[in-house]
Amino acid sequence: MAFADDLLAQAGILANLDKKRPRQASLRRAVSTAYYALFHLLTNAAVSNWKQARLRADLARGFEHRKMYQTCNGTRNKQFPGANQTSGQHLRLVAETFVQLQALRNLADYDNSRRWTKTQVRGSITPASAAFDSWRAVRKETIAEDFLLRLLIPER
Amino acid sequence: MLAPDVKRILYSIAPDWTGQESLFFRIVLTDEASEPKPLRKIVLHVPQTINKAIKAEELGLQTYFTYRSKSETEEERDPEWEA
Numbered sequence: 380m381a382f383a384d385d386l387l388a389q390a391g392i393l394a395n396l397d398k399k400r401p402r403q404a405s406l407r408r409a410v411s412t413a414y415y416a417l418f419h420l421l422t423n424a425a426v427s428n429w430k431q432a433r434l435r436a437d438l439a440r441g442f443e444h445r446k447m448y449q450t451c452n453g454t455r456n457k458q459f460p461g462a463n464q465t466s467g468q469h470l471r472l473v474a475e476t477f478v479q480l481q482a483l484r485n486l487a488d489y490d491n492s493r494r495w496t497k498t499q500v501r502g503s504i505t506p507a508s509a510a511f512d513s514w515r516a517v518r519k520e521t522i523a524e525d526f527l528l529r530l531l532i533p534e535r
Numbered sequence: 536m537l538a539p540d541v542k543r544i545l546y547s548i549a550p551d552w553t554g555q556e557s558l559f560f561r562i563v564l565t566d567e568a569s570e571p572k573p574l575r576k577i578v579l580h581v582p583q584t585i586n587k588a589i590k591a592e593e594l595g596l597q598t599y600f601t602y603r604s605k606s607e608t609e610e611e612r613d614p615e616w617e618a
Contacts, residue, residue: 456592475582482599494611494613496603497607498574499602502602506579
């Protein structure tokens with residue numbers, strides 16, 4: 380199983396770790412892990428297009444959260460003329476989920492005033508899982524390849 | 536439109552982590568709708584329905600959604616979720 384899939388599975392484990400009274404640490408780490416699962420799914424897909432395998436890890440370090448947000452924010456309502464309509468929907472869902480999860484991850488990691496519940500956390504992990512499915516449905520399309528490049532170098 | 540799964544919708548306006556003014560929705564669900572299986576459908580359906588209703592795209596508004604069950608809301612007694 381790829382690293383991103385492992386992270387997504389781990390997010391689910393953390394969310395359900397404490398049966399009765401879930402610890403905030405488990406819930407907050409679950410949200411953060413769900414975000415990083417999608418982050419690594421996309422960055423890994425992007426660098427796998429780089430021919431020199433030995434340079435892929437270094438290239439992956441070039442991705443920035445804010446630039447990825449910028450591209451996803453511009454993609455979530457974007458139309459793709461000439462592209463398959465279903466593929467466009469899948470890509471918009473991936474982008475929308477990334478934006479949502481990134482915001483939640485910031486709250487989970489840095490906002491100590493906020494309490495989380497199991498439903499809140501499941502409500503974050505479930506879209507991540509749907510985004511994985513959507514990505515796998517669209518990843519071979521030209522619009523997906525263009526999207527991966529824009530995650531690294533946003534459109535000006 | 537969202538009944539009977541959605542019990543209450545609350546929202547606040549605040550900047551998100553990028554500084555963009557955003558609408559943060561807090562959705563209270565029935566306990567049945569908060570179970571993993573129905574929740575999967577709801578978390579995809581609710582944002583689409585609300586964004587369409589408020590014309591978020593046309594207004595250029597960023598929206599965020601979080602969910603709690605009715606029991607969790609009662610247990611936590613968090614004023615943000617009870618307003």
